[in-house]
Amino acid sequence: MEYNFREIEQKxxxxxxxxxxxxxxxxASRPKYYVLDMFPYPSGAGLHVGHPLGYIASDIFSRYxxxxxxxxxxxxxxxxxxxxxxxxxxxxxxxxxxxxxxxxARYRQQLxxxxxxxxxxxSFRTCDPDYFKWTQWAFLQMFGSWYDPEQNKxxxxxxxxxxxxxxxxxxxTPERWKAASEREKxxxxxxxxxxxxxxxxxxxxxxxxxxxxxxxxxxxLSVRGGFPVEQKKMTQWQLRVSAYAERLLDGLDRLDWxxxxxxxxxxxxxxxxxxxxxxxxxxxxxxxxxxxxxxxVDTIFGVTFMxxxxxxxxxQQLTTPGQEAAVAEYLAYVAKKTERxxxxxxxxxxxxxxxxxxxxxxTGQKVPVWISEYVLAGYxxxxxxxxxxxxSRDYAFARKFDLPIVPIIEGCDVSEQSFDAKEGRMCNSGxxxxxxxxxxxxxAMDYVEAHGLGHRKTNYRLRDAIFSRQRYWGEPFPIxxxxxxxxxxxxxxxxxxxxxxxxxxxxxDGQPPLARAKDWTYDGWPLETSTMPGFAGSSAYYLRYxxxxxxxxxxxxEANAYWxxxxxxxxxxxxxxxxxxxSRFWNKFLYDLGYVCEDEPFRKLINQGMIQxxxxxxxxxxxxxxxxxxGLKEQYQTQEIHVxxxxxxxxxxxxxxxRAWRPEFAQAEFVLENGxxxxxxxxxxxxxxxxxxxxxxxxxxxxGADTLRLYEMFLGPLExxxxxxxxGIDGVHRFLRKFWRLFYDGDRFLVTDEEASAEDLxxxxxxxxxxxxxxxxxxxxxxxxxFMIAVNDLTDRKVSKRAxxxxxxxxxxxxxxxxxxxxxxxxxxxxxxxxxxxPVYHPEYTVENNCTYPVSxxxxxxxxxxxxxxxxxxxxxxQVLASEQTARYTDGKTVVKVIVVPGKIVNIVLK
RNA sequence: GCCCGAGUGGCGGAAUGGUAGACGCGCUGGACUCAAAAUCCUGUGUCCUUAAAAGACGUGCCGGUUCGAUCCCGGCCUCGGGCACCA
Numbered sequence: 001m002e003y004n005f006r007e008i009e010q011k012x013x014x015x016x017x018x019x020x021x022x023x024x025x026x027x028a029s030r031p032k033y034y035v036l037d038m039f040p041y042p043s044g045a046g047l048h049v050g051h052p053l054g055y056i057a058s059d060i061f062s063r064y065x066x067x068x069x070x071x072x073x074x075x076x077x078x079x080x081x082x083x084x085x086x087x088x089x090x091x092x093x094x095x096x097x098x099x100x101x102x103x104x105a106r107y108r109q110q111l112x113x114x115x116x117x118x119x120x121x122x123s124f125r126t127c128d129p130d131y132f133k134w135t136q137w138a139f140l141q142m143f144g145s146w147y148d149p150e151q152n153k154x155x156x157x158x159x160x161x162x163x164x165x166x167x168x169x170x171x172x173t174p175e176r177w178k179a180a181s182e183r184e185k186x187x188x189x190x191x192x193x194x195x196x197x198x199x200x201x202x203x204x205x206x207x208x209x210x211x212x213x214x215x216x217x218x219x220x221l222s223v224r225g226g227f228p229v230e231q232k233k234m235t236q237w238q239l240r241v242s243a244y245a246e247r248l249l250d251g252l253d254r255l256d257w258x259x260x261x262x263x264x265x266x267x268x269x270x271x272x273x274x275x276x277x278x279x280x281x282x283x284x285x286x287x288x289x290x291x292x293x294x295x296x297v298d299t300i301f302g303v304t305f306m307x308x309x310x311x312x313x314x315x316q317q318l319t320t321p322g323q324e325a326a327v328a329e330y331l332a333y334v335a336k337k338t339e340r341x342x343x344x345x346x347x348x349x350x351x352x353x354x355x356x357x358x359x360x361x362x363t364g365q366k367v368p369v370w371i372s373e374y375v376l377a378g379y380x381x382x383x384x385x386x387x388x389x390x391x392s393r394d395y396a397f398a399r400k401f402d403l404p405i406v407p408i409i410e411g412c413d414v415s416e417q418s419f420d421a422k423e424g425r426m427c428n429s430g431x432x433x434x435x436x437x438x439x440x441x442x443x444a445m446d447y448v449e450a451h452g453l454g455h456r457k458t459n460y461r462l463r464d465a466i467f468s469r470q471r472y473w474g475e476p477f478p479i480x481x482x483x484x485x486x487x488x489x490x491x492x493x494x495x496x497x498x499x500x501x502x503x504x505x506x507x508x509d510g511q512p513p514l515a516r517a518k519d520w521t522y523d524g525w526p527l528e529t530s531t532m533p534g535f536a537g538s539s540a541y542y543l544r545y546x547x548x549x550x551x552x553x554x555x556x557x558e559a560n561a562y563w564x565x566x567x568x569x570x571x572x573x574x575x576x577x578x579x580x581x582x583s584r585f586w587n588k589f590l591y592d593l594g595y596v597c598e599d600e601p602f603r604k605l606i607n608q609g610m611i612q613x614x615x616x617x618x619x620x621x622x623x624x625x626x627x628x629x630x631g632l633k634e635q636y637q638t639q640e641i642h643v644x645x646x647x648x649x650x651x652x653x654x655x656x657x658x659r660a661w662r663p664e665f666a667q668a669e670f671v672l673e674n675g676x677x678x679x680x681x682x683x684x685x686x687x688x689x690x691x692x693x694x695x696x697x698x699x700x701x702x703x704g705a706d707t708l709r710l711y712e713m714f715l716g717p718l719e720x721x722x723x724x725x726x727x728g729i730d731g732v733h734r735f736l737r738k739f740w741r742l743f744y745d746g747d748r749f750l751v752t753d754e755e756a757s758a759e760d761l762x763x764x765x766x767x768x769x770x771x772x773x774x775x776x777x778x779x780x781x782x783x784x785x786x787f788m789i790a791v792n793d794l795t796d797r798k799v800s801k802r803a804x805x806x807x808x809x810x811x812x813x814x815x816x817x818x819x820x821x822x823x824x825x826x827x828x829x830x831x832x833x834x835x836x837x838x839p840v841y842h843p844e845y846t847v848e849n850n851c852t853y854p855v856s857x858x859x860x861x862x863x864x865x866x867x868x869x870x871x872x873x874x875x876x877x878x879q880v881l882a883s884e885q886t887a888r889y890t891d892g893k894t895v896v897k898v899i900v901v902p903g904k905i906v907n908i909v910l911k
Numbered sequence: 912g913c914c915c916g917a918g919u920g921g922c923g924g925a926a927u928g929g930u931a932g933a934c935g936c937g938c939u940g941g942a943c944u945c946a947a948a949a950u951c952c953u954g955u956g957u958c959c960u961u962a963a964a965a966g967a968c969g970u971g972c973c974g975g976u977u978c979g980a981u982c983c984c985g986g987c988c989u990c991g992g993g994c995a996c997c998a
Contacts, residue, residue: 258916259915259916260914260915260916260992260993263914263915263993263994264914264915264992264993264994266914267913267914267915267993267994267995268993268994270994270997272997272998274998292998293997293998294998295997295998296998307998347996372996373996374996374998375996375997375998376996376997376998378997379997379998380997380998384998385998386998387998391998392912392996393996393998394998396996420912459997459998460997461997573992573993576993577993577994650937714923714924714934714935715923715924716923716924717924720917721991721992722923722924723923725922725923725936727922727923727936727937728922728923728935728936728937729936730935730936731934731935731936732935734935734950735935737949737950781923781924781925781934782924782925782926782933782934784934784935785924785925785933785934785935786933786934787934788934788935789933789934792934
């Protein structure tokens, strides 16, 4: 029998499906392990070889854990609401669901070919009404909750209402509450709800006709589509994520995530300790208290002006009649800038004087109040005290508008630039004089608090999440407007499904597409017309897999108590500040209300690297139809053109294929080197437009899924980005065939029941040990190498013993499951290899048989020690110490470390 | 600007204080073959020299710790990623 991977892979994929081999069932008698991939958005382009990288890694880990006796939950689904399907619908008029169905079917087909051990019976899409019912349910829970700062968790809003009624809370007295109208009550509660409606400055993308979250905008352009984004004031649904800032930050310490990812989240949350100080501002005769936020209150003696954000409400109030025109002009200038322009021009300093003067509460000194876009309305109080000597932004501003610069740290030179470092000795600073900056900061804080001028304050950069999208293809809000007051739908009305509409674009007057629906009402009242954003459906999906068909709860308490949280989550870094923040927030919220039992959703997280494409180029001599080989291109003036990599093998161009590729190349002429056309190449993103996409289906066709899986792992460390290069794939394919040939010589089955020799056991147990530690460390590339070494070894020695091969089949099964199943069956087993047990590792077998151990001492002296064979390295160390101690260590100083390079050299080190 | 991470043969990469370059690709030579494919064997860091052996150098650069450094520490250079008027 030859290794016929096509037949084998089809056969076993069919059997796994028919026998429900990977169905996960709660089983209290076994330890659970939950392995999850970040589910994909099924795009029209299908999967390329980069997508399954993480899926293969998680599949290997799942299968490994299963062999270790764990009850593994390993599900997969689709993040199916989203912009591309909707954009396509707008262009073609086709319902996004149709596109989505088609894409999901294709994804499923592609995934199935790779032989994943998913429990597909738990699968769902975020656009399934049975699923988004629970997304809407969660929204209603958030709408019906507030964040109680005393208990430091979300509580039902009814508790807050009760407090308003009885004792009052914050600025709401019982009298005020009782006197309030329905609308006023609604407005008051909106200030507290976790899901609330409020006016805010949003990232508006005119091209897409919708708002975007901060993490959906990069460099002032939309992440999807790359369209310009501008700032716009709008009333939007929002989630009070900021209330969870401290807990989101705190929780990171307990997570097994990479430091860099945690760091990204810490930066995004952006905690900073500082002080809020009140400055009295005089506008003519009028006095206004303006609170500013600073982390460097120690520099307050160096304040020479103040700055307000243009969007701050104070700008109008603090503008004097004389400056009105200038300020209005400046505000108009700022307003018409897009986010992108604003970012592109961060070096340009702009601003306008308001006409008012603030009084420094510590010095009594009067300083001018300016308005500038470098101060952000959304952070702190939207107003700052400017210390140009010690802040580079204030410095640039002061230089531009010729404002005074007063240094307050001894010996610093501010003639060219500001001195931002938190070090040095204070001067020109009253009571702070002579202190070190590090002492001065708390001293100044204490002073400000003691004199009632302000108080310590912790600020976070993390903003509330904008939760509305002016779009069709998303979850409708379970909200209707009764007398204009947002009112939740009763839970029985869920799921609220999308209405049919004739067109998917916004209405002529700028309403979201849902406004086109004929009868978009509830109980006679209009329903909300915006829909939820992409992250709504992906925020709690991992909980749903625990109990996917439950129609009474998102997840039953029993299923949740068993599966708890995701033990291993694998996905890309691009979700670091989006999905992974929202999901943690969402989970903590559900935890507060007692719906889930763990406060963090993803215990361990691995970011797989991106697989980039390897593009090929041809070089056309400018103005001709002649193409010159890469080695000779310097001799001509050429134009670089992407060529489809399917026309290239090992950088050599298939000339006929190239002529047939495009009509304009049909008559192409070539300048060859050594009779061949050599293409240029570059590593780029894998994408259609660069003709460098490699489809996993093609690899499965020519090499098989097992080879694809092994090769993707062999390519390099999982977490590293690397280009796809098909060159090396023959090597791993050869390895599988070699392994096969240990079982079969043509049709002859070679496996014998001979006893394993010491050498055989060494080969086997080295591999077991290596695989075990490598998998735990996600170092899959070295495991594949270890396999190759073992198989080469057995091939060299012509070993085909069941005692060695049977465990090796189990070891191989997480990586190359199809061939493993086939060989497992050939060895006489009727059950799937997935039910086998991982072989037990005996390190003592791996010790060299050689009885003589060379020892080097202090790197200079060498001698040998005779020791019995089959000692563990630890035992060897002991023996060496015991035999040499008295001779060597007469100074009484003890040995700190003994290093054994297994089997070769034993080295004793003195410290 | 700030914060992470990484620099090792022709290439992907191994080795985290102990024989640097495992394993694979590519390349060299050979066996089998009418031929090709497939398969197998051989060599393969650089330099010098040689019939061979041996030797010197070698993990971005400079310095330090150590008997010993790709690995630890300090400084620099380069590349990649993230954040970016966040006061």
